[in-house]
Amino acid sequence: MKLTPLGPWIARKLDIEKQNSRRLTRELIEAYQLDKLNQTLELASTRSIFYKHLLAGCNLKLKNLKQLECLPFTTAEDIRINPLQLLTVSQGEIDRIVTLQSSGTTGQPKRIYFTAADQELTIEFFQQGMATLVEPGARVLILLPGKNPGSVGDLLKQALTRHGVESIVYGPVFDPAETLAVIQKEKIDCLVGIPVQVLSLAKYRDANGLPVSVGVKNVLLSTDYVPEAIVQALQEAWDCRVFNHYGSTEMGLGGGVECEFLHGYHLREADLYFEVVDPVSGEVLPDGEYGEVVFTTLTRQGMPLIRYKTGDFSRFLKEPCPCGTVLKRMDKVRGRLKGTVQLRNGQCINISELDEIILGLKGVVDFSAELHEGKEQLLKITAFEAEGNQISIEPEAVVHALAALEPLNKAVKQKNLKVQVQVKNEEQKRRITSSKRVIVIIPESGEL
Numbered sequence: 001m002k003l004t005p006l007g008p009w010i011a012r013k014l015d016i017e018k019q020n021s022r023r024l025t026r027e028l029i030e031a032y033q034l035d036k037l038n039q040t041l042e043l044a045s046t047r048s049i050f051y052k053h054l055l056a057g058c059n060l061k062l063k064n065l066k067q068l069e070c071l072p073f074t075t076a077e078d079i080r081i082n083p084l085q086l087l088t089v090s091q092g093e094i095d096r097i098v099t100l101q102s103s104g105t106t107g108q109p110k111r112i113y114f115t116a117a118d119q120e121l122t123i124e125f126f127q128q129g130m131a132t133l134v135e136p137g138a139r140v141l142i143l144l145p146g147k148n149p150g151s152v153g154d155l156l157k158q159a160l161t162r163h164g165v166e167s168i169v170y171g172p173v174f175d176p177a178e179t180l181a182v183i184q185k186e187k188i189d190c191l192v193g194i195p196v197q198v199l200s201l202a203k204y205r206d207a208n209g210l211p212v213s214v215g216v217k218n219v220l221l222s223t224d225y226v227p228e229a230i231v232q233a234l235q236e237a238w239d240c241r242v243f244n245h246y247g248s249t250e251m252g253l254g255g256g257v258e259c260e261f262l263h264g265y266h267l268r269e270a271d272l273y274f275e276v277v278d279p280v281s282g283e284v285l286p287d288g289e290y291g292e293v294v295f296t297t298l299t300r301q302g303m304p305l306i307r308y309k310t311g312d313f314s315r316f317l318k319e320p321c322p323c324g325t326v327l328k329r330m331d332k333v334r335g336r337l338k339g340t341v342q343l344r345n346g347q348c349i350n351i352s353e354l355d356e357i358i359l360g361l362k363g364v365v366d367f368s369a370e371l372h373e374g375k376e377q378l379l380k381i382t383a384f385e386a387e388g389n390q391i392s393i394e395p396e397a398v399v400h401a402l403a404a405l406e407p408l409n410k411a412v413k414q415k416n417l418k419v420q421v422q423v424k425n426e427e428q429k430r431r432i433t434s435s436k437r438v439i440v441i442i443p444e445s446g447e448l
């Protein structure tokens with residue numbers, strides 16, 4: 001097994017030789033991150049109108065990484081409302097704008113801006129990330145959009161060329177038979193794509209009901225939540241290795257990638273500083289605890305982001321990776337966080353509605369809500385009892401109270417939704433700030 005190539009790459013970026021050490025250590029990474037954080041704070045607070053206001057009055061000369069916890073978050077809504085105010089360069093210096101259509105409350109799309117230097121950083125990361133799974137001489141089919149210069153497929157192709165690997169930007173799969181024919185004809189041995197699209201290739205059967213034989217040895221899945229069932233289905237179909245990549249446009253397309261041990265993403269720590277926070281209180285959680293992933297860009301020039309809330313639900317893995325790297329490892333993203341979720345009957349429930357009902361119950365000080373997708377939806381509520389509560393709360397009482405929520409009640413009656421409540425008598429761990437509450441959506445992973 002080889003070390004993740006991200007380690008030596010980050011060591012080079014840290015210029016470790018100059019620091020009288022040849023070995024990458026946590027101390028060196030964190031000293032570098034602190035330095036870059038301070039540079040980013042300086043850049044953002046002086047050049048971006050948005051951050052000038054947001055960070056006014058804050059301590060922007062951090063003495064340690066922990067002091068970052070005092071700074072406010074940036075949200076998707078902030079980017080949606082006025083993306084140009086986040087820029088730290090003139091619009092003329094912007095090389096690429098990515099527009100993301102997503103369901104924000106304002107209905108506006110989200111725009112992310114990159115300079116040429118920002119894009120160069122992405123290419124570098126792609127090159128190192130792909131070096132984890134392919135050697136020079138490999139042939140890669142990129143099943144991601146790549147027509148436009150600077151698009152994800154285009155940057156990936158540039159990165160692979162630097163690594164001595166031939167690639168074809170094919171784009172998304174519309175006709176599995178046609179894509180499989182290209183894989184055979186071009187002797188492709190590695191695929192990069194969106195999980196369900198790659199799965200459609202593995203599950204395709206020809207006119208005789210047989211799978212199409214391909215020589216795919218490695219697959220990198222990206223841009224979406226990756227159910228374990230898809231990973232297994234691909235391994236079985238092609239006897240290949242399946243790597244997961246974690247990233248979003250806001251992260252500069254890449255955030256982390258698994259090493260050969262395939263157990264959690266090694267993070268792009270020279271360009272991004274990650275935190276996992278309590279989605280309710282915003283407090284930083286200890287390693288090992290699940291929460292919302294937050295990141296700060298360390299090297300972004302055009303549109304730096306400070307403590308950006310991703311809405312992704314994951315945790316840092318405490319145990320060192322068997323590959324031996326000192327880079328931090330993040331568990332696979334387990335779900336997404338949302339204020340409003342849609343039920344199968346088409347109606348929506350909002351966390352603030354749950355707040356009104358559950359926090360209105362005597363003795364309840366806090367709760368968490370998870371919506372599990374499956375044959376039917378399952379809403380799991382964990383209610384926390386106040387310390388020293390005299391009359392214990394019955395889960396049935398919570399279920400009964402929730403029936404007052406009409407869309408939820410309807411869905412239960414139509415057998416589209418099950419509600420499960422547990423009551424925990426724990427010390428209050430979280431401060432309650434109702435407006436920031438979220439429901440965790442756990443995607444279906446068992447059935448395909």
Ligand SMILES: [Zn+2]
Nearest residue numbers: 259261321323
């Ligand atoms: Zn590893």
